[in-house]
Amino acid sequence: MSDRPYTEDDLRAEAAxxxxxxxxxxDFVGVGEGMEDGPVHSTSTDTDPARTWEELLDPERDGTxxxxxxxxxxxxLINGAANTSExxxxxxxxxxxxxxxAITINGxxxxxxxxxxxxxxxxxxxMRTDLVEGIGQAINAxx
Numbered sequence: 001m002s003d004r005p006y007t008e009d010d011l012r013a014e015a016a017x018x019x020x021x022x023x024x025x026x027d028f029v030g031v032g033e034g035m036e037d038g039p040v041h042s043t044s045t046d047t048d049p050a051r052t053w054e055e056l057l058d059p060e061r062d063g064t065x066x067x068x069x070x071x072x073x074x075x076x077l078i079n080g081a082a083n084t085s086e087x088x089x090x091x092x093x094x095x096x097x098x099x100x101x102a103i104t105i106n107g108x109x110x111x112x113x114x115x116x117x118x119x120x121x122x123x124x125x126x127m128r129t130d131l132v133e134g135i136g137q138a139i140n141a142x143x
Contacts, residue, residue, distance in 0.1 A: 023083075031071055031074055031078065035053040037054065057070060091118045095120065101128060103132065115135070
């Protein structure tokens, strides 16, 4: 019997609740401020680092329509994001790290399901890939 009046599950549930609350209503101005020095990854080349949103869309720092439009779209993406707080808290508590591996199942012209993966940090890349491919093959066999 534990000497505390709550369980590990209670701790995780409260952490997930608070995590979700922190992402519920992002500050629009804060999104713009966060973008200023953020890299636009598609502008990176082998010889040059990625340009920032500000360098790309508002080099004079005078609030261009292009920067404001991108800010609105990013704000909307944050507002429309799925609540993955419980998943994120449980991954961290279990010592797992999200990975770029994902399986998307398409239904016609849009995704109908997506599986994201998280692994123990020390798991070799080859084992990660084999696991994801095995799951993908099993899904394909039943579709």
